[in-house]
Amino acid sequence: MTKITLSGVNKSFGANFPVIRGVDLTIDDGEFCVFLGPSGCGKSTLLRMVAGLETAYTGQIQIGDRVVDKVEPADREVAMVFQNYALYPHMTVYDNMAFGLRQAKTAKDEIERRVKEAARILQIEPLLDRMPKALSGGQRQRVAIGRAIVRQPKVFLFDEPLSNLDAALRVHMRSEIATLHRNFPAASMIYVTHDQTEAMALADKIVLLHAGKDMLKHGSIAQVGKPLDLYHRPRNLFVAGFLGSPTMNFLEASFVAQEPAGARVVLKGGEEIVVPVDGSALASGAPVTLGVRPEHLAPVAAPGAQTLTRKVSAVEHFGEYSFVYLDGGTPAPLIAKVPGDGGVKAGDSATYQAPADCCHLFDADGLALNHI
Amino acid sequence: MTLTDIVTRPAEGGAGGAALSLRTLAPAIFLAPAILMLAVYLLYPLVDSFRLSLLDWNGLGSDARFVGLDNWKKLASDTLFWEAAWNNILLAVFSVLVQMPIALVLAVVLDNAGRGSRILKILYFLPLLMSSVALGVLFKYFYDVTFGPLNAILDFVGLGYLAQDWLGDTRLALGAVIAVVCWQYIPFYMVLFMAGLASFPAEISEAAKLDGASETTIFWKMKLPHLKGTIRTAVVLSVIGALRYFDLIYVMTGGGPEGASELMATYMYRNVFSSFQLGYGSTVASGMFIIVILIASVLLRFSKRYETEV
Amino acid sequence: MASSPVARATGRVAVPVLGLFWLAVTTVPFLFMVMTSFKSQQESFSSSVWALPEALDLVNYNDVLSGPFLTYFKNSVMVVVISVLLIMLISSMAAFAFARMRFRFNEAIFGLIVAGMIVPIHITLVPIYLMTRQLGLYDSQFALIGPYVATSLPISVFILTEFMRQIPKELEEAARLDGCGPFAIFFKVFLPLSGPGLSTIAIYNGIMLWNEFIFAYVLTSSTGTRTLPLAIWDYQGQYTANIPAILTVVTLTSLPLVVAYAFGQEKIVKGMMAGSLKG
Structure with missing residues (x-):
């Protein structure tokens, strides 16, 4: 049982600078859980709490059946891979991997067996006698992972492990980490990143943490769920705006009436859109925010139902697709991500349809209205 | 001192009580040897020196007599002490005035000397490896009236009339010693300035050259301001060093002739170990301590820069 | 132009x-x-x-070397080696605490120790002389080790603390996850990684103490216990007007450092420049 449970966890730096706020979270047996969020949201702090490297918090952390708040990091049966690898520069690759086992007084031949096995899995056998400084970034990353593997932990902790690698290597190592997860199905993994692509690619479950201007929410969980749930059904404006690239378009609108098909809203430009959500709690004329992702805006020939027409301010071509920048978003320009060259140029007027199913509606507090 | 609240470990351990207390005590254990040594050999002597300064005692018997502030009153009106302190200040001032410009010139020279600079730097640095006793004895003979090479050199280049009894003449002794101090320490400041010059970004002088600035202009307008911090550090070091000077002067002149090169430290030494006035000698030492700390803290406050990059 | x-x-x-x-x-x-x-x-x-x-x-050299010169040399080696080893151990332990542990008055204690760099050692001379006599250490090589270690600590602690602050925090955390307590972290991770800092303080203090005069002069009195700088002093008294013989002693005492310098000029220059951290 390596279920990890965090209950009512709070932490502040100093008297009144909360970094973690009211976190309740369960990570299931063998689950790959990603802590995602912008820098400063406390995701690393949360991970380090599980590791036992951050103390002085309130609440409770359980690994398996054991409450670990007062357990030494080394005794928590967790292993961690650090952002900058944190390999001991004065030890060979072999000694780096063996160090923790030696500290635990593991038998010598057992150490050798485990290190060799990990080296085989990670294909770093020829490097075992090298010093860390003679390794490339990718090789160091493998050694860091190897150091975690040999400990046979119940929980693997990754703290932005790929952020020091170049883009191509990052994609490669990402798939290796996914393989690692498949090879150790019993171990739970917690992975911290600010990169949504990594999160989407790896996670069974994403924990997105709040950060930024809204100090009341800073360091609290914005949403927990499967990657595609967060993408398709963001619970609030923060989640909607964080996931997806380019980011979701937001348009100011006001609520008109609740209809059987959903909530009817009117945009600043006069267009009326029906969003399949339950807006029955809203008063007529209440300010709302309509959200629609750039990739969901489909070009249509003429204005009609669920369409909006705007002037094109710029077009960026990427070959396979194009970004069409339109006037009148809130606050950023609207973007439509369209296949091919988009068929329009700056100065044109263009019409796009927002399919009802792909529209999101947020109330004045930034909370998403439930889909019906 | 309470060494608790250690954060490198969880506030309360779970593994076991004994291990926990060891960990909570870790900072104390790591600091204990250093603090013990400093308490015994630095702090206690410091305090004890002030205690001894209130005694009239020859250091041998148990006839130490408490005389209150008598020694301090004596010190306040002791012209020999104040002349010694004044010599310390002369030493400090001339050390700075002589060492800094020469060291700077040499640093610039080596900065432009290309391949030869490494070997020159290494040779220049040799005097810093010598003990001041060795240098003191060497220069005592170097300055010797009849057998010393200095007068011989002067004679050889036709300046024989300048030959002097360098260490025997009350007007010259202090200057002669200062010259040796400068001879030894100029390379130190030179290396310090070289490091400062090396940290001057090459792009800036390239940009300045494109703007039409000459090497001279670049030096005065850019490199010298860049060295300001380093020079300040050098001055502080040089002054504090001069205030505590002892070995070289003690060996070369013993403070003489007639106290012409007496320093606070040599005067203290003479009182304690030649005149066996332990009490008054301690007063001199404590007075010296106060003067050094006062001047040092004023200087440090003034220069505001404590550290340099080596 | x-x-x-x-x-x-x-x-x-x-x-x-x-x-x-x-x-x-x-x-x-x-x-x-x-x-x-x-x-x-x-x-x-x-x-x-x-x-x-x-x-x-080589008459002068023969003369000097057949005398007690080698005893002075041996004493110097012994005193300096023991002192420097102690300085390295004690100051790195303190530096580890200052750089890596949080405890009450951390910065205040560090500041006090570093301030010790400005203290003129002369004020400690008489009390240490009296203390040494009382402890029965007077006129033994061991009399010098205490003052040598103590006077070298402030700058050494300062240098090593700065050095250890540069060692990435993650290494310490990795070691904790690998099961190290503070002592294992210090001995197995920090000490091996502090090599350059340790060599700087070893060189700087080694040279300073090799040349140290005043403590050695005051705390020892006989040929059997005195160190090399005192050899010059003692021979000077003994040979009086024999300038060549005295300068032979000076040459011989300077030789060990010059030889060392021949092997590692850059390191020694760099180590000596640690003196610029005073002030």
Whole structure:
């Protein structure tokens, strides 16, 4: 049982600078859980709490059946891979991997067996006698992972492990980490990143943490769920705006009436859109925010139902697709991500349809209205 | 001192009580040897020196007599002490005035000397490896009236009339010693300035050259301001060093002739170990301590820069 | 304006001229020292200072080395080696605490210790002399080790603390996850990684203590216990007017450091420049 449970966890730096706020979270047996969020949201702090490297918090952390708040990091049966690898520069690759086992007084031949096995899995056998400084970034990353593997932990902790690698290597190592997860199905993994692509690619479950201007929410969980749930059904404006690239378009609108098909809203430009959500709690004329992702805006020939027409301010071509920048978003320009060259140029007027199913509606507090 | 609240470990351990207390005590254990040594050999002597300064005692018997502030009153009106302190200040001032410009010139020279600079730097640095006793004895003979090479050199280049009894003449002794101090320490400041010059970004002088600035202009307008911090550090070091000077002067002149090169430290030494006035000698030492700390803290406050990059 | 041809020409001349001038200033006293050490006492009186020695006469060297010179040398080696080892251990332990642990008054204690760099050691001389007598250590090599270690600690703690602050925090955390307590972290991770800092303080303090005079002068009195700087002092009293013999002693005492310097100039220069951290 390596279920990890965090209950009512709070932490502040100093008297009144909360970094973690009211976190309740369960990570299931063998689950790959990603802590995602912008820098400063406390995701690393949360991970380090599980590791036992951050103390002085309130609440409770359980690994398996054991409450670990007062357990030494080394005794928590967790292993961690650090952002900058944190390999001991004065030890060979072999000694780096063996160090923790030696500290635990593991038998010598057992150490050798485990290190060799990990080296085989990670294909770093020829490097075992090298010093860390003679390794490339990718090789160091493998050694860091190897150091975690040999400990046979119940929980693997990754703290932005790929952020020091170049883009191509990052994609490669990402798939290796996914393989690692498949090879150790019993171990739970917690992975911290600010990169949504990594999160989407790896996670069974994403924990997105709040950060930024809204100090009341800073360091609290914005949403927990499967990657595609967060993408398709963001619970609030923060989640909607964080996931997806380019980011979701937001348009100011006001609520008109609740209809059987959903909530009817009117945009600043006069267009009326029906969003399949339950807006029955809203008063007529209440300010709302309509959200629609750039990739969901489909070009249509003429204005009609669920369409909006705007002037094109710029077009960026990427070959396979194009970004069409339109006037009148809130606050950023609207973007439509369209296949091919988009068929329009700056100065044109263009019409796009927002399919009802792909529209999101947020109330004045930034909370998403439930889909019906 | 309470060494608790250690954060490198969880506030309360779970593994076991004994291990926990060891960990909570870790900072104390790591600091204990250093603090013990400093308490015994630095702090206690410091305090004890002030205690001894209130005694009239020859250091041998148990006839130490408490005389209150008598020694301090004596010190306040002791012209020999104040002349010694004044010599310390002369030493400090001339050390700075002589060492800094020469060291700077040499640093610039080596900065432009290309391949030869490494070997020159290494040779220049040799005097810093010598003990001041060795240098003191060497220069005592170097300055010797009849057998010393200095007068011989002067004679050889036709300046024989300048030959002097360098260490025997009350007007010259202090200057002669200062010259040796400068001879030894100029390379130190030179290396310090070289490091400062090396940290001057090459792009800036390239940009300045494109703007039409000459090497001279670049030096005065850019490199010298860049060295300001380093020079300040050098001055502080040089002054504090001069205030505590002892070995070289003690060996070369013993403070003489007639106290012409007496320093606070040599005067203290003479009182304690030649005149066996332990009490008054301690007063001199404590007075010296106060003067050094006062001047040092004023200087440090003034220069505001404590550290340099080596 | 770019530098004029005249200015550049002066530069080309000035650089070697000044460079060689200071080389002469530096080496002349050493030349005098070495040359004289090969002369007989008679020769030093009769011939010109600059005359080369009549023969490469090793009489002075024989004379000095057959005396107690080697005892001084042995004492110096012993005192300096023990002191430097202790300084390395004690200051790195303290530095580890200052750089890596949080405890009450961390910065205040660090500040106090570092302030010890400015204290003129002369104020401690009489009390240490009295204390040494009371402890029965007077006139033994061990009398020197305490003061040597203590006076070297402030700068050493300062240098090593700065050094250990640069060691990434993650290494410490990785070691904790690997099961290390504070002692294992110190001995197995931090100490091995502090090599450059340790070598700096070893070189700096080693040279300073090798040349130390005043404590050795006050706390020891007999040939059997005194260190090399005192050899010069003692021989000077013994040989009085035999300048070549005395300068032979000076040459011999300076030789070990010069030999060491020949092997690692850059390291020694860098180590000595640690002195600029005082102040």
